[in-house]
Amino acid sequence: MAQKPMTKTQLVAALADEMGSDKKTASAAxxxxxxxxxxxxxxxxxxxxxxxxKVYCRERPARMVRNPATGEQIHKDADxxxxxxxxxxxxDSVNG
Incomplete structure (x- = not known):
C-alpha cells in the first residue's frame, strides 16, 4: 500500500532537523x-x-480533444x- 505524501509541516520539521535549525527558519527557506x-x-x-x-514550463499546441461522456470533439486552445x-x-537512489 502506498505511503501518504509528506505534508508541509512534516517537511519543515525534517528540513529543520537536517539543517540543525528551528522550524521558522526552515519554513522561510x-x-x-x-x-x-x-x-x-x-x-x-x-x-x-x-x-x-529540473522544473520548467512547456507549451502545448492547440488541439482537438474528446469529451469522454458524450464523445463530442472539442477544440482546446494552446496552453x-x-x-x-x-x-x-x-x-538511482530509488531504484538502487
Whole structure:
C-alpha cells in the first residue's frame, strides 16, 4: 500500500532537523525556494534543484480533444504546462 505524501509541516520539521535549525527558519527557506522556482518558471525559464530535478514550463499546441461522456470533439486552445524532469541521482537512489 502506498505511503501518504509528506505534508508541509512534516517537511519543515525534517528540513529543520537536517539543517540543525528551528522550524521558522526552515519554513522561510522552503517558502523562498518555492517562490524563486515559481517566478523563474512563470517567466518561461527553468529551475534546477540539485539532487531533485529540473522544473520548467512547456507549451502545448492547440488541439482537438474528446469529451469522454458524450464523445463530442472539442477544440482546446494552446496552453502551458509545468513539467518536472527527475534528477538521475534521485532515480538511482530509488531504484538502487
Amino acid at each position: 522552503l517558502d523562498a525556494i518555492a517562490s524563486v522556482v515559481t517566478k523563474e518558471v512563470s517567466n518561461g525559464g527553468a529551475a534546477t534543484i540539485p539532487g531533485v530535478g 502551458k504546462v509545468v513539467k518536472v524532469t527527475i534528477a538521475k541521482a534521485l532515480k
